[in-house]
Amino acid sequence: MNATSAAARAVLAPTQPDLGTVKTHQQGAWSSGDYAIVGTTLQIVGEVLCEALDLRAGQKVLDVAAGNGNVTLAAARRWCEVVSTDYVPALLERGRERAAAERLAIEFRQADAEALPFVDASFDVVVSTFGVMFTPNQDKAATELLRVCKPGGKIGLANWTPEGFIGQLFKTIGKHMPPPAGVKSPALWGTGARITEFFGTQASSIQLEQRDFVFRYRSAQHWLDVFKSYYGPLLKTFGALDPQAQAALTDDLLALIKRFDRSGDKTIVVPSEYLEVVVTRR
Secondary structure: OHHHHHHHHHHHOOOOOOHHHHHHHHHHHHHOOOHHHHHHHHHHHHHHHHHHOOOOOOOEEEEOOOOOOHHHHHHHOOOOEEEEEEOOHHHHHHHHHHHHHHOOOOEEEEOEOOEOOOOOOOEEEEEEEOOHHHOOOHHHHHHHHHHHEEEEEEEEEEEEOOOOHHHHHHHHHHHHOOOOOOOOOHHHHHOHHHHHHHHHHHEEEEEEEEEEEEEEEOOHHHHHHHHHHHOHHHHHHHHHOOHHHHHHHHHHHHHHHHHHOOOOOOOEEEEEEEEEEEEEEO
């Protein structure tokens, strides 16, 4: 009886993912291709976020999961003291190249968003655009953002929403290559409910604003070619599928673009909703 009950509980218990393995696979995905090719097109998001945060010259700013440094550069242009971090060395190098071209003084450090190498309350402002949302252990990453932010400081995020174009891209990819059981969708970071869960008890205020970033490419095929070649998650997904499955994924992606495209011509103009978050630390 006891053995039977134990077996039943084992069947009913939710699967606990190996988050360390998930992180290793994710790091491999983001290290493949060259995300900077896509990331550079998102620069306006970093600029808008810095304005939403009302940054002041001289503030110490940490960019977490910075990629090729969109918010990093935007904050440095406002005379902030910026530390830019990511766990992909190649992306940090792209950020260094951009900073050197603009002659901006920025510190670049390799770091894991779930275990930031900084003491408590080190920064006036902590930011991330389309970065920290991809961490496997979401709660741990959110705790780290709070830990390194000074009391009275701000946390600024830009996160794709589940309903927007990139959120639906995740869903489409998952249809063809399901994520590990038990891993939470990164698009949860694009919901007010999840943000409140992360930060509500430690925040004096949370400001949420839904915005659109607009993807502008020569054609649907041009977008697909760029993302297949340079956007790690999509590159890895195509690489893992046989030719027939690749064709099916291609059809679904082109249909997704058609659903969101508002160009009216041969180019594509695809709005992608994201949630802009400004948390003031208690």
